Amino acid sequence: MKKTWFLPEQWDKFYAVLCSGASFSEAARVAGVSRNGAAYQWRKTGGMTLIMGIPGGLADPPTSVGTPGTGRLSLVERATIMVRLRDGKGHAEIGRELGRDRTVIWREVKRNTNPDGSYQADLAHVRAHQRAHRPKAFKLTAMNHDLLRFIEDALEDGWSPKLISLVLAKDYADDKSMQISHETIYQCLYVQSRGELRKDLYRYLSLSRPKRVSRENQHAGGRAKPYRDALKIASRPAEAEDRAVPGHWEGDLIIGAGGKSAIGTLVERSTRFTILLHLPERHTADAVAEAMINAMGDLPAHLRRSVTWDRGTEMSGYDRIQLELQAPVYFCDPHSPWQRGTNENTNRLLRHWFAKSTDLSGYTAEDLKTIQDKLNRRPRPTLDLQTPAQALNQMLQQAA
Structure with a gap:
């Protein structure tokens, strides 16, 4: 028997009529497709529950088409x-x-x-x-011991719920039982009887609040801030503060004339080794994150223990940086650039090449590499006249 093919427009018509509340047979008739063909197509597209008989149709059709531009898609x-x-x-x-x-x-x-x-x-x-x-089964119960243990350990190590969610999604891409949204974690911490997380774990969040605060009440004007879940510099380990262990970096942007161009700077606190980030077109959060990941991704793990930065908009993609580099990003207190003094001092040295109020977009990646190498080969009194390059190389040899 010859097989009948129906046009995509006919199937769109069938779905539209059926989903508007018509019966299955009526939708097939209006669209001009056979009932058997419609049944096959419905199964193929993962069709939802139908009510059989008269009048029939979808068991739970939408009650509204929605309004374009509102919270939910129409x-x-x-x-x-x-x-x-x-x-x-x-x-x-x-x-x-x-x-x-x-x-x-x-x-x-x-x-x-x-x-x-x-x-x-x-x-x-x-x-x-x-x-x-539809009612949702709650995920964080004692039945999922491995997931609970992972979240509790990560919170105690200072991870934000959002970072936990991202890492789980990456490390357990094929295991839905080990994936969870950051909102679910917050629910478990702040809503009684929601999940099995220890209720004292909220103390490990960056703001340590025993109760959640709405976005409207959190900031004047109701604007959401990108760093509400970020790690504060106060929680940075002591080894970073006293420079006893290498691998802790400080970063910032050197901004060109009119704020239209920029160069990223990263300085390792122990060795003063500097990396310059090439940002040829723009210095948005995505561009800065991409440049940082490319520049630091090849460093051994013991030389990328943490990054400290200002609360500028260019770092609003810090979750991605933490995830890709497997290193926490700490943020200075507002209006406190002195808290990353190593980077500030290095930026002053770099002004020898990048004068204030000049256009920085003309520098190529090769130009930045040349300047970076010159600075890293400059002896530093703080390193007993060693150069940052020598100090870093010494660290690499010790690790090997």
């Missing part, structure tokens, strides 16, 4: 995502068209893509509706 926005994905557009481009962050589009596609790899707006809208109000 059906209209999901339809735009569907069309643009079929046009080959990326998440960032779709996000710009909808006025949404690209991560919103990425999460939407990841959560609501069909088992066959396709994304269909009406099905995605139904799944989001059903997921929003």
Whole structure:
């Protein structure tokens, strides 16, 4: 028997009619597809529970198409995502068209893509509706001992809930039982009867609050700050403060004229060894994180124990840096650059080449490497006239 092929437009029509509350048979009739073909397609796309008989249809259809631009994606926005994905557009481009962050589009596609790899707006809208109000099984119970132990140990070591969540997702990518959101961890710490975490663990968070504070009440004007979960310099280990152990770095940006160009600087506290970060186009959080990871990623683990930085917007991607380098990032107190004095002193030396109020965008990566090498070959009285390069090389040989 000859197989009948139906057009993608017919299937979109079928899904739209069915998800609007019509019966399965009615949706197939309106779309002009066979009932058997519709049943096969429904199974292929991971179809949801249906009510059989009259009138039939979806067991739990959405009650609203939503309003574009509000907190949750609307059906209209999901339809735009569907069309643009079929046009080959990326998440960032779709996000710009909808006025949404690209991560919103990425999460939407990841959560609501069909088992066959396709994304269909009406099905995605139904799944989001059903997921929003179904009861969720709570994850942090005594039954998951390994996950509990990991989180408790990490909190005691000063990790933020967000960092814990990111590391678990990376290290246990194939084990959903060992993955958890940072919000769930906060719930366990601050809401009674939610999970089995020890209730005193909140003391290890950077703010040590026994109760959660809403974002609106946390800061004047209700603006969320990117460093509310960050590690404070006060929690940096003593070995970094007294320079007894190498591998603790301080960083900052040297800003060019009009704030339009910048060069990143990283200085190791024990040896004064300096790394210059090439930021040719911009100095956003993503650009700075990428440059730091590339520059420090090849260092041995014992020479990247921590990084200390100011609370500038260029470091709002610190979670990614911590995850990739496996090193905590500590932040100075507001308006306290003296807390990373090694870096401040080094930046003053670098002004010999990078004068204030000049355009820094003309320096190539090779130019920065030349200047970096010159500075690292300069003898330092604080190192008994050793050079930073010699001091660092000595550390590497001792480790070997």
